[in-house]
Amino acid sequence: MAKVLVGLSGGVDSSVAAALLVEQGHEVTGGYMKNWINAEGIPGDCPWEQDIEDARAVAKTLGIEFRVIDLIDAYRDRIVDYLVEGYRNGITPNPDVWCNREMKFGVFLDYALSQGFESVATGHYARRRSLGDGTAAILRGADPNKDQSYFLSLMTQAQAARALFPAGEMLKPQVREVAERFNLPTASKKDSQGICFLGQVKMSDFLGHYIPESPGEIVDPTGKVMGTHRGLHLYTLGQRKGHGVASPREGMAYVVVGKDVAANRLIVGWDTPESEGLYASRCVVGNVSTINEPFDRKMRCEAQPRYRAKAEPVEVTPREDGKVDVVFLKPQRALSPGQICAFYDGGRLMGGGVFEWVG
């Protein structure tokens, strides 16, 4: 039996993770990470007060200790600044993936270890397997519709060794059943969506607080002016909606196919493999982190370029600078610098990195 700190977010998945650990006989404490409190004037819709109340009520029902841990400064430094800087520099950052590495299994895990806990548990839909030699592997969650292992792809072995994901062994309907069986006050709470601290607020409204708009022309690949954009940082390769260029007819959509930074022009084209710039097979992935084995030689595995994308066969070759060259056997749509590339060996998460160059 272990002393475990469970990240209680006020949602049903982490409530059930805590309940299962209590049932298994562990010594469990619930911890809410206070990351973001909608500071004055910054657009956001983080329901943190309600979430703390819900997390506290879950802990009470389970008869476990509950703590609120103030990580506001670390969150601003490690997640919000990274997000804003990323958009400012024209990349597409993924704060959810970094949050797991830097916050939940970063400063929150450090806090847990300093307080005598052995592990941090979360409600992620992923599975962890002890490999017997003190190391651990992370597998895709049992529920293929909910699998969240992609978000854990920048975790290190040291972090995986201390992690527990009890809800990831179940399907979502089973998680709701467990919540009802334990009479948890979150049993029928709606799942949260999008980037947690933004809630229903649009990313563009949030960014508007930090980055001024800088309008320019939207052009098609021949240079014909099609409209006006509000600032290149607000658009992502492959984006279909929100650029304001109407589709001429059913089945023909304009999507973002490129950015001409020097001329401050956004380029739109047809959503087809023939559109130059939209599909790519070769890329360089940096910030590489692996959970079990390093990429120390040329390897075949699968890579998942986005949360809801399919993992596709790739060849990975290590480079002198610590990054890896990745070649997708089939060209992929809209790979964008800043996004996370998660590597898998079948159902096992090997690690991940950040797309730095796509060609």
Ligand SMILES: Nc1ncnc2c1ncn2[C@@H]1O[C@H](COP(=O)(O)OP(=O)(O)OP(=O)(O)O)[C@@H](O)[C@H]1O
């Ligand atoms: N503010 C927080 N404090 C503590 N733990 C958190 C917090 N936010 C998220 N977590 C942990 O990280 C897990 C995954 O976070 P995510 O935001 O993806 O939640 P989710 O999938 O909606 O799960 P839940 O139903 O538990 O909210 C949660 O299940 C929880 O264990």
